[in-house]
Amino acid sequence: MIDPLSAAAEPSRRRILQLLAARSMTVTEIAAEFTVTRSAISQHLLVLAEAGLVEAEKVGRQRIYRVLPGGLQRLQAEIDRFWTRELDQLVDDAHTIRRDS
Amino acid sequence: MIDPLSAAAEPSRRRILQLLAARSMTVTEIAAEFTVTRSAISQHLLVLAEAGLVEAEKVGRQRIYRVLPGGLQRLQAEIDRFWTRELDQLVDDAHTIRRDS
């Protein structure tokens, strides 16, 4: 399985996840939000699916994609693992400095 | 300036940020933690610097790298912007499901 963070970092896939988080959509609906080809969207969806972030349900001749909450949970866990207390402390310091200026 | 999230997503650069968050280090010290060449580390540091995440201070013949709190702050903001309430809600649902099982 692909690294969720690497999969979600790509700008187009970020937007796809945003769209699908709001509501489940078909491939054509998603592609309508982009300037790139539907084929490109299909491939992005494949990557997101391999990362366990989305899933497709076949309904008639269209496939409805939705996010997988468990995948987002793993993504969040990965971000949390990266965002250690040291990093937190540094960001807090930055806030303090900004407050002082 | 480079997108902080894209810069920080790469696994090697993730580790570099972790190391530098703990303490400022020289290039050789950082490279010692990796199997790749020092040259590769230099180039990763360049990317991180262009993303505004790290900074170098020249001390004698060595350069001491440290993280820039402001850069981490922007990175955190970018993650927060991605992590909308819709995504949060879905993750909460996943937690609930997990609690039920």
Added chain:
DNA sequence: GCAATACGTTAGCGAGCACTAACGTATTTG
């Protein structure tokens, strides 16, 4: 049954990425 629709798949391309090897440049050490 036949055209249209919705989608996956594949080949191929250009660009960028991560990396190594080699070299160049300050700076320190002896």
Added chain:
DNA sequence: CAAATACGTTAGTGCTCGCTAACGTATTGC
């Protein structure tokens, strides 16, 4: 001053990425 150290830089390589164009396959509507 010469060797060693610490680092940047650059050319070149293999690989991956994002993308398009083209084609194949179900499914629906007429």
